[in-house]
Structures are given as C-alpha cells and as structure tokens.
Amino acid sequence: MRVSAKADYAVRAAVELAAADEGPVKGERLAEAQKIPLQFLEHILLELKHSGIVRARRGAKGGYWLARPADEVTIADVVRAVEGPIADVQSTPPEAIEYSGNAEPLRDVWVAVRASLRSVLEVVTLADLVKNELPPIVDEMTSQPGAWQASTSTKEMSQG
Amino acid sequence: MRVSAKADYAVRAAVELAAADEGPVKGERLAEAQKIPLQFLEHILLELKHSGIVRARRGAKGGYWLARPADEVTIADVVRAVEGPIADVQSTPPEAIEYSGNAEPLRDVWVAVRASLRSVLEVVTLADLVKNELPPIVDEMTSQPGAWQASTSTKEMSQG
DNA sequence: GCACTCCCGACCAAGGCAGTCAGGAAAGTC
DNA sequence: GACTTTCCTGACTGCCTTGGTCGGGAGTGC
Numbered sequence: 098m099r100v101s102a103k104a105d106y107a108v109r110a111a112v113e114l115a116a117a118d119e120g121p122v123k124g125e126r127l128a129e130a131q132k133i134p135l136q137f138l139e140h141i142l143l144e145l146k147h148s149g150i151v152r153a154r155r156g157a158k159g160g161y162w163l164a165r166p167a168d169e170v171t172i173a174d175v176v177r178a179v180e181g182p183i184a185d186v187q188s189t190p191p192e193a194i195e196y197s198g199n200a201e202p203l204r205d206v207w208v209a210v211r212a213s214l215r216s217v218l219e220v221v222t223l224a225d226l227v228k229n230e231l232p233p234i235v236d237e238m239t240s241q242p243g244a245w246q247a248s249t250s251t252k253e254m255s256q257g
Numbered sequence: 258m259r260v261s262a263k264a265d266y267a268v269r270a271a272v273e274l275a276a277a278d279e280g281p282v283k284g285e286r287l288a289e290a291q292k293i294p295l296q297f298l299e300h301i302l303l304e305l306k307h308s309g310i311v312r313a314r315r316g317a318k319g320g321y322w323l324a325r326p327a328d329e330v331t332i333a334d335v336v337r338a339v340e341g342p343i344a345d346v347q348s349t350p351p352e353a354i355e356y357s358g359n360a361e362p363l364r365d366v367w368v369a370v371r372a373s374l375r376s377v378l379e380v381v382t383l384a385d386l387v388k389n390e391l392p393p394i395v396d397e398m399t400s401q402p403g404a405w406q407a408s409t410s411t412k413e414m415s416q417g
Numbered sequence: 418g419c420a421c422t423c424c425c426g427a428c429c430a431a432g433g434c435a436g437t438c439a440g441g442a443a444a445g446t447c
Numbered sequence: 448g449a450c451t452t453t454c455c456t457g458a459c460t461g462c463c464t465t466g467g468t469c470g471g472g473a474g475t476g477c
Binding site: 121123124125139140142143146153154155156157158159160161 | 451452453454455456
C-alpha cells in the first residue's frame with residue numbers, strides 16, 4: 098500500500114515532460130528539475146519508453162518527450178508502467194482470489210479498494226497537474242474530514 | 258500498492274475471530290479455517306495483540322478473541338496493525354512531502370489516494386464481513402464500469 | 418506436575434528497492 | 448569520418464522486506 102520512489106519519480110518526470118512546450122528534453126534536465134538521481138531516472142525513463150508512454154531520441158538535440166498528448170496520459174498509466182498492477186493482493190488481482198468461509202466477502206472489499214484507487218489515479222492526467230487544475234474527485238477526497246491527518250484511527254472511539 | 262500476504266492473513270484471521278460466538282479460539286483452528294501457516298499466523302496474531310485488536314490467553318482453554326466488538330473494528334485497523342500506514346509515498350505520509358515546480362500539485366493527488374483508500378477500509382468492519390452485508394460504498398465501487406477487470410488502461414483509447 | 422497454548426527471538430532463502438558503474442549504440446555536428 | 452552528445456542496457460551492490468520455519472520459554476488449567 099505504498100508508493101515506491103520509482104513510481105513517484107516516474108510521475109514527476111512525466112509531469113516535467115508534459116510541461117515542456119516543444120522538442121525533446123534531456124534526462125539530465127529532468128533529473129535536475131525534480132532532484133532525481135540521473136542514472137536511476139534513466140532506467141525509469143526506459144521503462145516508460147518500453148510501455149509506450151514516452152519516446153526518445155539519442156545524440157545531440159536528443160531527449161525524451163511524451164508519446165501522447167498530456168491530457169491523455171493518466172497517473173495510473175505512469176504508475177502501472179513502472180510498478181505493474183495498481184492493487185494486487187498477494188501478487189494476484191483481487192477478482193481472482195478465492196476465499197472460503199467467513200472471509201468470502203473480503204474479495205469484494207479488495208475489488209472496491211482497487212476501484213477506489215482507480216477512481217483517482219485514472220482520472221488525473223499529466224495535463225491536470227501542469228495546469229494545477231485537478232479533477233473534482235480530488236477536491237472531494239482531500240476535503241474529507243481527516244484527509245490531511247497522518248492516521249485516522251477508530252481506536253480512540255472505543256478507548257476514549 | 259499491494260496488499261501483503263500478512264495483511265490478508267490478518268484480516269481473515271480477524272474475521273474468523275469475529276465469527277466465533279464465545280470463548281477463545283485456538284490459533285490452530287484459525288490457521289485451519291483460513292489455510293494459513295500456523296507459525297506465521299502466530300506472529301501475526303501477536304502483532305494484532307500488541308496493537309490492541311485481539312486479546313489472548315495461554316494454556317488449556319486458551320486462545321484468541323477480539324478486544325472490541327466486531328462492529329468497532331475496521332479493516333483499516335487490522336491492516337495498519339501489521340503493515341503500518343495505509344498509504345505512504347517513499348515511506349513518508351503524503352501530506353508531508355514537498356514537491357517543487359510542476360510536480361507541486363502531485364501531493365494533493367497522493368492525499369486523495371489515501372483518502373479514497375480510507376473511504377473503503379475505514380468503513381468496512383469485521384461485523385460487516387461476517388454478516389456479508391457490506392457498506393454501500395463497496396457496492397458503489399464494485400459496480401463501477403471495469404471494476405472487475407484486471408487492468409483498465411487508457412492506452413487503447415489513443416492507440417486503437 | 419503435566420499437558421496445553423500462546424509468546425518471542427533467531428534464523429533463513431528469495432526477491433524487491435534504490436540506486437551505481439561501465440560500456441555500447443544511435444544521432445547530430447564539424 | 449571523427450567527435451560529441453545523449454540515450455540504451457546489462458551487471459552489480461547493499462540493504463531491507465516478505466514469507467515463512469525452528470526451538471524454546473512462559474503462563475494457564477486440571
């Protein structure tokens with residue numbers, strides 16, 4: 098349930114590409130702009146290239162650019178490119194798990210968890226980030242009570 | 258963004274405890290009921306005990322039971338007990354990250370991601386699972402288009 | 418005192434995470 | 448065609464997590 102450094106870096110680099118108006122951007126510039134170790138970033142950009150999110154050209158005047166318009170690339174696309182499936186349980190997709198007995202309804206919960214993740218990650222595009230105009234769902238979620246608190250525990254309820 | 262075996266096991270064991278009517282349940286019975294390696298499960302139950310979710314007694318007639326009523330224990334509680342914070346980015350809580358430049362709005366996205374996870378995990382209780390009556394949000398999410406599909410990609414859109 | 422059950426630290430193999438290093442291969446420039 | 452630039456790629460590393468297993472110790476009930 099954690100976002101890896103790689104995924105974070107990947108999104109940040111992609112946003113930087115989305116913000117670049119024209120022409121290829123060097124890996125070095127991306128690394129500097131977002132304070133990412135260059136050599137690590139190159140591996141990440143390679144993965145993004147392999148999954149068709151960015152393109153690249155070598156040599157002088159070379160660099161990276163988005164393969165698609167920034168408003169057609171979602172955060173989910175970028176995260177999946179470097180991390181694989183968004184929400185797996187025990188390394189298998191939630192709908193494929195077979196529970197028995199009392200745990201049976203649990204599968205629906207994991208599916209709901211994945212769907213809720215997607216409802217955010219598949220809606221926010223790189224263009225949204227560049228414009229700083231996030232979709233309404235983000236505002237809805239971030240304005241929920243406790244959304245900015247580190248840990249919302251139900252323990253206090255019964256203990257207090 | 259994956260649910261570990263430990264977290265999965267923990268929830269399943271907790272559900273089994275919630276389903277037990279009276280008296281302590283042996284670790285062995287929990288392990289059998291949910292097909293979990295006993296020795297591994299014991300470690301998990303110990304963690305659940307340390308975070309105040311279950312209680313235990315040793316010896317004959319010993320076993321584990323829930324410290325609180327099943328309708329006051331959420332899945333989030335159980336997952337946090339064994340996995341720590343629900344949604345961290347680079348091992349730090351999303352609201353604590355400082356982005357610069359174009360990536361700045363990204364923080365709100367991660368906060369929204371966490372909030373969306375919480376909106377499911379903090380609402381479903383062990384009692385809900387035992388009764389097989391999940392809160393409305395779960396139905397809403399699982400009935401969303403593509404919720405049961407392995408990967409909902411926006412790539413096909415532009416490629417097709 | 419004896420069986421039962423939880424408690425808990427030590428250990429282990431495999432793999433992931435977050436990089437670094439070294440070199441090769443295309444693309445442009447002169 | 449040499450030379451620089453920049454991406455491309457595999458190999459390697461150190462550390463940590465995951466998913467367990469093993470063995471013994473300690474409290475509980477009869």
